[in-house]
Each structure stands twice: as structure tokens, then as C-alpha cells.
Amino acid sequence: MELIITEKDNAARRISEILSDGSFGTDRRNGVNVYRWGGKRCVGLSGHVVGVDFPPEYDDWRDVEPVELVDAPMVKRATKENIVRTLQDLAREADAAVIATDYDREGELIGKEAYELVEEVADVPIRRVRFSSITEREVTEAFADPDELDFDLAAAGEARQMIDLMWGAALTRFLSLSSGQLGNDFISVGRVQSPTLKLIVDREREIEAFDPEDYWELFADLTSEDADGAFEAQYFFREEGRENERVWDEAAANAAHEQLLAASEATVTEVDRRTRTDQPPTPFNTTQFISAASSLGHSAQKAMSVAEELYTAGYITYPRTDNTVYPEDTDPVALLETFADTGTFGEDAASLLEADDVEPTRGEKETTDHPPIHPTGELPPRQDLSADEWELYELVVRRFLATCAEPATWEHLRVVAAANGCLLKANGKRLLDPGYHAVYPYLSTSENFVPDVTEGESLAVSDVRLEAKQTQPPRRRGQSRLIETMEDLGIGTKSTRHNTLQKLYDRNYIEGDPPRPTKLAMAVVEAAEQFADRIVDEGMTAQLERDMDRIASGEVTLDEVTEESREMLSVIFEELHESREAVGDHLRDGLKADKTLGPCPECGETLLVRRSRRGSYFVGCDGYPDCEYTLPLPSNGEPTPIDETCEEHDLRHVKMLAGRSTYVHGCPQCEAEKAEDEEDVVIGACPDCGDDHEGALAIKRTRAGGRLVGCTRYPECDYSLPLPRRGDIEVTDTYCEEHDLPELHVVQDDEDDPWELGCPICNFEEYQARQRKTDVEDLDGIGKKTAEKLADAGIDSLVKLADADPEAVASEVQGVSADRVRDWQAQAREAIDEGGDDTDPDDGEETVVEDDEGRDTLGDVEAEVDEATAG
DNA sequence: GCAAGGTC
Numbered sequence: 001m002e003l004i005i006t007e008k009d010n011a012a013r014r015i016s017e018i019l020s021d022g023s024f025g026t027d028r029r030n031g032v033n034v035y036r037w038g039g040k041r042c043v044g045l046s047g048h049v050v051g052v053d054f055p056p057e058y059d060d061w062r063d064v065e066p067v068e069l070v071d072a073p074m075v076k077r078a079t080k081e082n083i084v085r086t087l088q089d090l091a092r093e094a095d096a097a098v099i100a101t102d103y104d105r106e107g108e109l110i111g112k113e114a115y116e117l118v119e120e121v122a123d124v125p126i127r128r129v130r131f132s133s134i135t136e137r138e139v140t141e142a143f144a145d146p147d148e149l150d151f152d153l154a155a156a157g158e159a160r161q162m163i164d165l166m167w168g169a170a171l172t173r174f175l176s177l178s179s180g181q182l183g184n185d186f187i188s189v190g191r192v193q194s195p196t197l198k199l200i201v202d203r204e205r206e207i208e209a210f211d212p213e214d215y216w217e218l219f220a221d222l223t224s225e226d227a228d229g230a231f232e233a234q235y236f237f238r239e240e241g242r243e244n245e246r247v248w249d250e251a252a253a254n255a256a257h258e259q260l261l262a263a264s265e266a267t268v269t270e271v272d273r274r275t276r277t278d279q280p281p282t283p284f285n286t287t288q289f290i291s292a293a294s295s296l297g298h299s300a301q302k303a304m305s306v307a308e309e310l311y312t313a314g315y316i317t318y319p320r321t322d323n324t325v326y327p328e329d330t331d332p333v334a335l336l337e338t339f340a341d342t343g344t345f346g347e348d349a350a351s352l353l354e355a356d357d358v359e360p361t362r363g364e365k366e367t368t369d370h371p372p373i374h375p376t377g378e379l380p381p382r383q384d385l386s387a388d389e390w391e392l393y394e395l396v397v398r399r400f401l402a403t404c405a406e407p408a409t410w411e412h413l414r415v416v417a418a419a420n421g422c423l424l425k426a427n428g429k430r431l432l433d434p435g436y437h438a439v440y441p442y443l444s445t446s447e448n449f450v451p452d453v454t455e456g457e458s459l460a461v462s463d464v465r466l467e468a469k470q471t472q473p474p475r476r477r478g479q480s481r482l483i484e485t486m487e488d489l490g491i492g493t494k495s496t497r498h499n500t501l502q503k504l505y506d507r508n509y510i511e512g513d514p515p516r517p518t519k520l521a522m523a524v525v526e527a528a529e530q531f532a533d534r535i536v537d538e539g540m541t542a543q544l545e546r547d548m549d550r551i552a553s554g555e556v557t558l559d560e561v562t563e564e565s566r567e568m569l570s571v572i573f574e575e576l577h578e579s580r581e582a583v584g585d586h587l588r589d590g591l592k593a594d595k596t597l598g599p600c601p602e603c604g605e606t607l608l609v610r611r612s613r614r615g616s617y618f619v620g621c622d623g624y625p626d627c628e629y630t631l632p633l634p635s636n637g638e639p640t641p642i643d644e645t646c647e648e649h650d651l652r653h654v655k656m657l658a659g660r661s662t663y664v665h666g667c668p669q670c671e672a673e674k675a676e677d678e679e680d681v682v683i684g685a686c687p688d689c690g691d692d693h694e695g696a697l698a699i700k701r702t703r704a705g706g707r708l709v710g711c712t713r714y715p716e717c718d719y720s721l722p723l724p725r726r727g728d729i730e731v732t733d734t735y736c737e738e739h740d741l742p743e744l745h746v747v748q749d750d751e752d753d754p755w756e757l758g759c760p761i762c763n764f765e766e767y768q769a770r771q772r773k774t775d776v777e778d779l780d781g782i783g784k785k786t787a788e789k790l791a792d793a794g795i796d797s798l799v800k801l802a803d804a805d806p807e808a809v810a811s812e813v814q815g816v817s818a819d820r821v822r823d824w825q826a827q828a829r830e831a832i833d834e835g836g837d838d839t840d841p842d843d844g845e846e847t848v849v850e851d852d853e854g855r856d857t858l859g860d861v862e863a864e865v866d867e868a869t870a871g
Numbered sequence: 872g873c874a875a876g877g878t879c
Contacts, residue, residue, distance in 0.1 A: 007877075007878080008877090008878060008879090009878090009879090010878095044878095045877090045878085046877080046878045046879070047876075047877025047878040047879095048876065048877045048878085049877090051876090052874095053873095054873090059872085061872075061873080066873095069873085080878095101877095102877090106876060106877060107877090109876090109877090110876095110877065157876085160875075160876080161874085161875075161876075163874095164874045164875050164876085165873080165874055165875080166874090167874075168873060168874030168875075169873040169874065170873085171873090171874095172873045172874075173873060176872090176873080182872080183872080184872080186872065186873070188873065188874080189873095189874090190873090190874045190875070191874070191875075192874080192875065192876095193874080193875090305879095308878090308879070312879080320877090320878090492875085492876095493875085493876070493877090495876070495877065495878080496875065496876060496877085499875095499876095500875085
């Protein structure tokens with residue numbers, strides 16, 4: 001038997017399809033797909049299935065001096081045990097193996113990992129095939145003429161692994177230990193994340209150091225007698241052969257203003273008309289795709305996860321690629337023809353086929369890894385995709401269409417006129433032929449009207465304006481711009497750049513979008529610059545790339561390169577050791593600055609955002625235990641102080657980060673005082689204790705800024721119902737018959753119609769029902785199609801799934817085994833239980849606490865009632 | 872529990 005090994009399951013299936021002419025069968029072994037036909041087996045890995053790490057005796061951060069990691073041995077360990085087992089089981093049965101991992105450096109290393117796993121259990125010949133796109137021609141040709149594994153290229157990848165681990169782990173542990181940050185909040189540095197962070201920090205430094213300068217610009221409207229409408233022209237002057245629009249001197253600006261005001265007409269001195277061609281865009285690689293998706297408002301993470309789904313579903317090609325040139329195999333005409341038959345893209349595709357010759361554009365980067373991202377020609381039924389998925393699918397299709405389209409042509413018209421000794425100019429722009437814009441509507445095609453004037457013509461001058469302006473600091477880079485810059489600098493890879501940004505968010509190094517560095521990030525970069533400059537310098541990657549090339553070409557060995565790197569790192573540690581305390585203090589200062597709100601009203605020390613042992617956040621005094629002053633904070637999300645400061649209390653406002661429901665809480669002291677000042681509004685009897693103890697339900701404001709309907713006998717009775725955080729609550733005259741409570745309306749500032757919340761009890765019951773109803777589709781191992789099949793069989797909620805008879809489901813739903821149903825049921829029960837646990841006040845973990853409409857869950861409400869009545 | 876790189 002011959003065993004074929006690919007980098008991922010998807011590739012394994014497609015290669016099997018090609019080599020078996022579609023006749024392959026599929027087996028599951030240890031949860032891994034194995035494709036089978038004739039004397040062949042084909043299995044897909046999941047990227048790296050083994051990883052490099054230190055031996056277990058180095059695991060305890062406190063027991064091991066970080067510097068020891070510099071010379072510590074490294075071992076390879078299976079990280080995906082089921083895949084490794086399957087691979088080795090198959091290898092034992094095989095008499096030959098073929099490695100068909102991706103055609104790039106990391107693919108060669110993954111191939112070598114597979115090679116070693118096979119070699120461990122079987123003495124069989126192992127060959128290597130290389131192809132850059134999974135098409136019939138490339139795959140059959142590659143398999144007809146297999147090659148050998150390139151061990152030097154793989155060694156280059158191994159050097160990267162070792163150097164990254166050694167530097168990253170040793171320095172991360174040193175910084176974390178020196179500042180006492182050992183839990184989840186350790187302080188990390190690395191070859192890719194740290195230069196990326198420095199990029200953000202450096203821009204912030206420029207912004208902070210920026211000193212704005214005043215300047216003036218002048219405009220006037222000009223009107224031609226022969227043409228309709230006035231057009232705007234801007235004042236300029238020539239100096240040393242250059243045109244300048246900005247006037248830096250106020251007196252000069254005023255003088256020009258006077259001159260223009262005195263001008264009754266302007267004489268056209270220059271008319272320059274030219275046509276410009278506007279080339280269609282080049283094919284999408286990962287970075288270009290992310291950047292186009294970002295202009296549609298999708299984050300890098302979101303764009304990539306949607307692209308992965310579209311890829312797994314078979315609608316677009318592999319989304320992680322550096323390539324911007326379609327390989328020879330791609331047949332754009334055939335692909336256009338596929339789309340020409342469809343409703344949505346039919347007309348556009350057909351219009352492109354009318355051209356004599358379809359010649360797609362080519363980008364600058366041509367690589368062997370994968371083709372540029374393009375549609376496969378497999379067409380998704382629109383209703384199968386979510387709105388986001390469809391939007392990004394359409395983007396990929398339209399980008400492909402655009403790369404096959406003609407250039408656009410523009411007419412540019414420049415007019416210069418003289419008015420009372422001043423020069424005015426206007427630049428007009430008109431789209432003559434939309435070209436590719438007709439199929440790719442994502443780029444601006446706005447025109448700027450300047451009429452057809454003639455040289456020597458006299459124009460009327462009106463509405464002369466002098467505008468005072470200031471130079472602006474450089475702009476922060478958004479996520480997609482950062483990813484582009486990372487690519488330009490050569491840091492990270494197509495598969496990791498967006499994850500690196502996410503990592504910076506997760507480590508509390510950056511916040512917001514465009515990302516801004518925290519004070520902690522500033523301190524980390526400063527410490528690194530001072531003692532380990534190499535780790536924040538993109539030059540480390542550049543050097544590593546050169547070294548890897550030398551290893552790959554056989555010029556140097558892996559050992560020589562890692563040894564040199566090791567020596568550099570030990571030198572760094574010599575200096576670091578002497579400054580351990582200074583580094584620790586500096587990092588701690590940064591951490592504290594991120595949590596600081598302002599002066600404590602009780603003792604004048606500093607108020608900080610702190611975390612209780614139970615995990616909830618509150619505002620506490622840095623003078624604790626001498627000062628016990630505290631203020632509550634909302635429990636939904638992570639509190640972050642922002643720049644805005646309360647004028648009354650001199651405290652920074654707090655923003656609650658909670659994904660989509662992020663909001664600004666404001667000054668915590670103001671919020672607490674508001675609750676104390678506001679009277680409770682009684683709306684009816686308490687359903688728990690109204691009869692026995694005359695408890696009443698009231699609308700209350702909590703000191704943490706939330707609102708709820710709760711019993712006036714709290715804490716004797718803790719009955720409560722949640723209310724939305726935002727908007728004014730109105731008590732109406734309509735009563736709920738079932739609960740004898742008034743219906744409530746919520747009036748929101750930005751909306752005309754109030755939200756008719758209804759009776760608070762009914763509303764809460766509906767809300768709970770909705771919370772419990774997680775989609776069946778959200779469980780692991782259930783895709784859209786399976787979820788549909790289940791729904792057809794009447795199973796459309798977690799509760800129904802949990803209660804179903806697995807055997808019955810298996811017999812009713814094709815392709816689903818009873819075991820798989822049992823697995824889903826276990827997950828479903830867990831999900832259902834979790835929903836119920838939300839109300840457990842002792843649950844220190846963060847729970848889902850606000851729904852789409854901005855309501856707190858009962859769990860938080862109870863916590864807040866605690867605070868409200870305790871204070 | 873550290874990195875960065877694959878993949879889901």
C-alpha cells in the first residue's frame with residue numbers, strides 16, 4: 001500500500017479525488033479521515049502535528065532561572081496525538097510513502113515531521129511531491145515524477161522554531177518574573193509580536209510629540225458664462241518652481257484674502273486636459289483580501305474566519321496565500337463562463353466574456369504556495385450564507401471579475417486662473433469609461449466637476465473664503481494597515497499576522513480600533529529597547545530570513561545559526577540580570593497607569609480598577625488597607641479607563657469592553673451617586689412575598705449604573721428582574737393581566753419609537769427562553785448542512801436534541817451515526833446547563849451578561865443588588 | 872502558563 005500525506009484534510013480529499021478519478025472511499029480512524037482507493041491511502045495532517053518545547057523539568061517558571069532556557073535542550077512532542085497515531089498506524093501497513101504537504105518552507109518542515117514519524121515505525125521509501133495548486137494537471141504531473149524531501153529547507157524552518165522559542169520563552173519569563181506577573185497576565189515578547197507592538201508604540205510616540213502648526217488655505221468659486229454652475233478653485237503660489245497651497249504666515253494669508261476679495265473676475269491662463277488609465281486591481285492574496293474586507297467594515301479576524309468557512313465549504317480557494325499571480329492552470333474564461341450562467345453575477349461575467357481576449361492582471365508577488373484567492377466556480381445558494389459570508393464571497397467573486405476586466409479611463413481637467421494677482425486652480429475628474437469599476441463597485445468613482453473653459457476666458461469670482469487650519473499628527477494605523485505594514489517589513493506570515501494583532505489585544509497591549517497602545521505596552525517596549533533591542537526590532541526577522549536562506553542552500557548548518565543566536569541572547573541576559581528590579585518597577589508602573597482613575601475622595605491616594613478574589617471588578621484605593629474606599633463597576637465586560645475625565649471628581653471615565661455590547665459607563669463615582677439620589681419607583685406587588693409580607697416591586701437604579709425591577713424588602717427577599725441599561729424607562733397605564741404589572745417602555749435617544757418592553761416578568765421569561773435556545777449549529781461537529789438535516793427531522797433546538805433518541809436520529813438522518821448524536825447531546829446538555837448557571841451568584845467566572853438589546857442577566861442584577869443595598 | 876508557525 002502507498003500512503004500519501006498532505007498538510008490538511010481538505011487537500012487530502014481533493015488530491016484523492018484527482019488521483020482516484022473520483023472513485024475513493026472515506027474511512028474514519030481515531031477521528032481522522034483516511035481516503036482509500038486501489039492500493040492507496042491518503043491522510044491529511046492539521047499543519048504541524050508535533051511541536052518543539054523544553055523538557056518538563058523546565059515547566060515551573062519560579063523554579064527555573066529564565067537564563068537557563070538559553071542553553072536548555074529542546075524536544076519534539078506530538079501535539080495532535082490522534083493524527084500522529086493514525087499516521088503511524090497507516091505507515092505500518094504501507095510499503096511506500098509520499099509527502100504532499102504545501103509547497104513552501106513550512107510545508108517542507110511539516111513534511112519532515114511526517115517523514116520522521118513514518119520512519120519511526122516503518123522502513124519504507126519516502127518521496128516528496130510538489131505542486132502549487134491542486135489541479136488535475138499539476139497533481140498528476142507531480143505524482144508521476146516524485147522528488148526527495150529537502151532536508152536543508154526543513155532545517156531552516158527548524159532553526160526558526162528553536163530561535164523563536166529560546167528568545168520568546170526566556171525573555172517572556174524574565175519580564176513576567178521581574179514584574180511579578182505570573183498568572184494569566186504574564187508579559188510576553190517575541191520576534192513577531194514585539195516589533196509589531198513597537199510599530200504601534202512608535203506611531204503613538206509621534207502623535208504625542210506632535211506639535212501642530214497653523215496654516216491657512218484660500219478658496220473661491222468661479223463661474224463661466226458658457227457653462228452651468230460654479231466650481232471651486234484653490235489659491236496657490238509658486239516658490240522655487242513648486243506649487244504651494246498652504247500659507248504659513250497669517251499676515252500673508254490675510255493679504256491674499258484681501259486681494260482675492262477685491263478681484264471681480266479671474267482670467268483663465270491654463271487649461272490642461274488629459275486622459276488617464278486606471279488599471280484593474282491585481283488578484284487577492286491574504287493581505288489584500290483583508291484590506292479590501294476592512295473597507296467593508298470587517299475586522300481582520302472576521303474576514304479570515306469567514307474566508308476559511310467559504311473555503312471549507314468549497315466556494316473559494318485556499319485563503320492563506322502570498323501569491324498574486326494566477327497559476328497557468330487557472331482558466332479564467334471557463335470560470336467566467338460558470339458565472340455567466342448565474343443570476344447574481346451573470347451579466348457582469350457575460351460582459352467580460354465579450355472581450356476579444358481575457359488577460360487577468362498580475363500582482364508583484366508570485367509564489368509557489370497556493371493560487372491567489374478566487375472563487376472555485378462552485379456556487380453557494382445565497383440563503384445558505386449569512387449576510388457577512390455573502391458579502392465577502394461577493395467581494396472575492398467581484399475581485400476575480402475585476403482582475404479579468406478592462407482598465408477604466410478618466411479625464412482629468414486642470415484649470416488655472418489669475419485673479420487680481422492671485423493664482424487659483426481647480427482639478428476636475430470625469431469617468432469616461434468605467435472599465436473594471438462596472439464589476440467592482442468597492443472603489444470610489446466620484447467625479448469632480450470643472451466645466452470646459454477656454455484659455456483667456458474671464459470667469460466671475462464669488463464666495464472667497466479664508467480657512468484657518470492646523471497640521472495634523474500622523475494617523476494611527478488600523479488593523480488592515482498594520483497587517484500591510486507587517487507584510488512590507490517581512491514580519492509574520494500570511495497565516496499569522498491577523499492572529500498576532502489579536503494576541504496584542506489579548507495581552508492588554510493594545511485597545512480599540514485603530515489600536516492604541518496601553519501604558520503597559522509602552523513600558524514593555526521601553527524595557528525591551530533598553531535591554532533587548534533585538535526583540536523589538538524587525539531586523540531580527542530580516543537576519544533570520546537571511547540565515548534560513550543560508551541553511552536552505554547548505555551554506556551553513558542549523559547548529560551554527562542557533563549557536564550564534566544563543567550567544568547573542570546570553571549577552572543580553574548578562575545586562576538584564578543587573579537591572580532586574582529596575583525593569584520590574586518600570587513594568588509595574590505601566591500596569592498601574594492602565595488601571596488608574598484619579599484621586600481617592602476619601603484619602604487623596606489613587607483610585608484603581610481592581611479585581612476581587614471572585615473575579616469581579618471594582619474601584620478600590622491604592623492606599624488599601626489603610627483606606628477602604630470602594631466603588632462598584634458593572635459586571636458585564638472588562639473595565640478600561642479612557643482619556644475622558646470627570647470634571648467634578650477628576651476621575652477617568654470607564655469603558656466596559658464586552659465585544660459588540662461595549663459601552664462607556666462613565667465616572668464610577670457619578671454613577672454611584674446617581675443611584676443614591678434616585679427614588680425607587682414602585683410598580684406593583686412582589687410575586688414572591690407580596691401576599692405574606694406586603695413586599696413591592698420597584699424600578700431601582702444600582703450603584704454600578706444598572707437598573708432592575710426588585711423587591712423593596714431586599715435583602716429579606718431577593719426577587720429581581722433585569723432591565724436594559726440604556727434609555728429612559730416609562731411606566732405605562734396598560735397592565736399585564738397575568739402578573740398585574742404595568743407594561744414598560746424604553747425610550748432611547750437615538751430612536752423615534754420606544755422599545756415596548758411589556759410586563760417585566762413576561763419580558764424576562766421570553767428573554768430566558770431565548771438565552772437557552774442556542775443554535776444546534778453552534779455545537780462542534782455540526783455544520784450547516786447537518787443542522788438543516790436535523791431540522792428537517794424536527795430537531796431544531798438544543799433541548800430537542802438533548803431529549804432525542806440517538807438511535808432514532810441516526811436512522812432518520814442520513815450520514816449521522818448514533819455515536820455522533822451522543823457526542824452532540826453531551827455538548828447540548830452542557831450548553832443548556834451553562835445557560836442555567838448564569839444565575840449562580842457564586843460563579844466567579846465572567847458569564848454572558850448582556851444580550852443584544854443591552855440587558856443585564858439576572859446573575860449580575862443580583863450582584864448589583866448586593867452593592868446597591870450594601871452601600 | 873512562555874514563541875511562531877501550521878490548521879479548524
